[in-house]
Amino acid sequence: LSLHTPDDELRDTLVPVNNRWKVDEVLDAARYYADVTGRRVSVEYALIRDVNDQPWRADLLGKKLHSKLGPLVHVNLIPLNPTPGSEWDASPKPVEREFVKRVLAKGVSCTVRD
Numbered sequence: 001l002s003l004h005t006p007d008d009e010l011r012d013t014l015v016p017v018n019n020r021w022k023v024d025e026v027l028d029a030a031r032y033y034a035d036v037t038g039r040r041v042s043v044e045y046a047l048i049r050d051v052n053d054q055p056w057r058a059d060l061l062g063k064k065l066h067s068k069l070g071p072l073v074h075v076n077l078i079p080l081n082p083t084p085g086s087e088w089d090a091s092p093k094p095v096e097r098e099f100v101k102r103v104l105a106k107g108v109s110c111t112v113r114d
Helices: 008-014 023-037 055-069 093-105
Strands: 041-047 073-079 109-112
Touching: 023 041, 023 055, 041 055, 041 093, 055 073, 055 093, 073 093, 093 109
Parallel strands: 041 073, 073 109
Antiparallel strands: none
């Protein structure tokens, strides 16, 4: 599941399909999938410097995922690959580590893709 932010305001700009299916609707569908299949949901989250890497977003992500999916979810943080001409860049390693720490503190499994 490509989420990239836990809030609809930013997700509307990062993931245009969010205009049709809001974060909570997507998470409800993910819960249905987990319940029917018994499989864990993998959430993809591209971490972008100063865009979606704030501590409050990590807290909100962990809170929403724990509430909706409990132990049936894993967050896969993806450091943004540098792209020539892009206005976006990867978050610094200390910010990345803090983000992981905060998601884990909410009881949600979280790792960084190498």
